[in-house]
Amino acid sequence: MEILSTGEKIKRSRIYKGITLKELCGDKISISKMSCIENGKIKADEESLRYIAKKLQVDYSYLVRDVYDQIKYNVQEIKESTYSFEKLENIINYNLEYACKYGFNDLALKLTHILFELYMDNDKVENIQLLISKYYDLYQSTQRNEDIIIYYNDMATFFMKTAEYHEAISYFARIREIYENNYIEDRLSYIYACFYEGICYKNINIIEKAYECLKKVLEFVNIFSDKAKGDFYHEFAILNILLHKIEAERYLKKAFEYKKNDLKELAKFKGKNGEMYFQAQEVNKAMKEIKDAIEIYPREDKKGCGEFLIECIKTLYNNRQYEEAFKYTDEALDLAINIDEIKLIEKGYYFKGMIHQKKGEFIQAEMYMNLSTDFLFRFANSEERYKRYNEMAELYYNLGELKESVKYFTLAINIEKKL
Template sequence: MEILSTGEKIKRARIYKGITLKDLCEDKISISKMSCIENGKVKADKEIVQFIANKIELDYDYLIQDVYEQIVENLATIKAGKGNSENIEEDIKHNLYYAVEYEYYELAFDLIHILFSYYLEEQKYEKVQLIISQYYDLYQKNNKDENTIVYYNDMAKYLLQNEEYSEAIAYYVRLREIIDIEDSTGKELFSTVAYNEGICYCRLHNDIKAYDLLKESIRYEDYLQGDINKGKVCQAYAMVCIRLGAEDAQKYVKKTYEYQKSNPMIVASAKGEYGKAYFEVGQNDKAVEEILEGIKMFPRHNKEKYVQFLNESIETLYKYKEYDRAYDLAGQALDLAIETGEIKLIEKSYYFKGSILQRKGNFREAEMYMNLALDSLLKFGTKEERRRRYMDMASMYYNLGDVKDSLKYFSLAMTKEKNIL
């Protein structure tokens, strides 16, 4: 996606063809003016461009297309997803550079929004940090209402993904105040924003506020694009209703499944989430039923996803002391995890099996799985993950009566904690 001004195109073609400025200009153009055109100091009129096009045998329409038009054309290609997907980041950055250089700030704002969204989708948060200040500057140069909505929504998404929920809420509150809900587009956006704000409150364990916001989102669910998005809103609302004991719970559980029925993986995941909600309110039998149904219906063709769901289900069952059921699933999850060769899945499976065995009082067998899990974690875990695991190991060896190893792992945990601080 090369971008050249009219003058740069002329200069490049002239030099390539071995034509001097004097030869190019003849008696039609002064050499000094032609030099200024090539260096971007003067804009050539159409007659001059037509003369030069004939002289150096270049297409007139190609020459006359200036930087602005090239960026507009490239931007349309990027938005349509017709560019080179392998170079998409560089293409966006290249066009952004020229848009800023030539002070086409509206185009620059569109481009940095696309780049920001791309980084969020790819979870490249360190790159998001590098462009945040530039994004803000371009927003300040283009802070009309539609750009305010785009900018605030992007910032809120970034903060939500980074678990900075209170900060994200501040942006979502402002968005709900300025969104025009007179048309279908506004209603769809409002529903999405209210949903995301509701999710923030769910993560902050404020179900009352989450309930109010998700109910607002539900008001405009029909305006959401696609059954998957409608199902997400209904699922979040149903889960809050379950935790609050609201009468709408089963109505929206049913609606969730209706929207998601064409995608068994999403339905199974929803059942897993409902299982967590039922556990939270003490409906353990219902919780177990939902989780086991989810496992039964989860598609097996994607082995990695299936193992991940199994591990999530085991973690939930373990948390709520359903040790026998968790143990029955742990062996299956471990065998499949080993088949995938994915070290993170294998580590989780080892860890859960070791943890469950400890709860069942089988510390000697648990020791083997916990050590295998630790060996795997050391290959990819963060300092904080290692610190927590060392504390788990210290506790296990304490229960085994092995004071020496218990102190060893406790000391390692303390050392890691100091490094973190």
């Protein structure tokens, strides 16, 4: 994807073929004019280019494609390529450098968007942070709504990914405003902006605002794929649950129709319902959904099932359903040990230990918490170690072993100073 100006192509071809300027010009073009063409000082007219192409025995289409056209062509090639991350990153940056050098801001903006998406797809958060300033400068150079929407959507998606939901909301809202204040035929970006703005509001627990955003999407649901329809109806049902609206059951049924044929999806669907019913203080419904979810999840997917069981145990534990949570800890542990998944093993022991504490069974709790801690410290970061030291200190305090309790509190304090 080497980028050369028309003049550079002529000069390179001429030198490669051993032809002098005078020989190339003949009696058709002056030497001074040809020199200016080669050095990019003037642009060759079509007649001159056709003569030069014939004289050098190169394709006219090759010569006539100047830097702008080459980068434009390369943009399309990049979109269709299947290169590795490193190669694709290098190609995009190479083209982006030339686009910026020649002041082709429209192409630079397209290339920056492609690079941004590449980093997003590969979880390169630091790369994105370094790119944002350049992207902002290029965005300011355009007046086209289509380009502005793409930029806003990229920023919103990034901030949503990094859980900076207030920032994401501001960009999704700007997309909505552009569509609401201008006639733009393609409404897909508008619909998704409404949807994800609503999800961001839900994530910061502003449920009424979330409901308002998702309600705007209802009339457009038919443009979604079947999977997207199921996801939308489920998210809308969740908001109805949290707002205690009677429509919740209706939208759960709609979502169920799109989830029912995939047992993993169906189990996750019911597990999430259970979590939301707990939030809405509808404990009986929550318990039923969680029990159904655990029963449905396919056991042949050992890792997935283990992770799912731990999530369900966590939900039950957080909602003080200790006896019910304890029923599933052995199965979760057996699955984790069977596939030697240390993070799941740690969680299994952890919840057994914590539930024993809630039941006042501190001797059993000590055994399982020590087992959990042994596994945790194989991969834990400082924050996880800090939390665990505090938990162990509290456990030993309840056991009346003050020396051990002080030891763990001291370890926690030493980490806290570094956090």
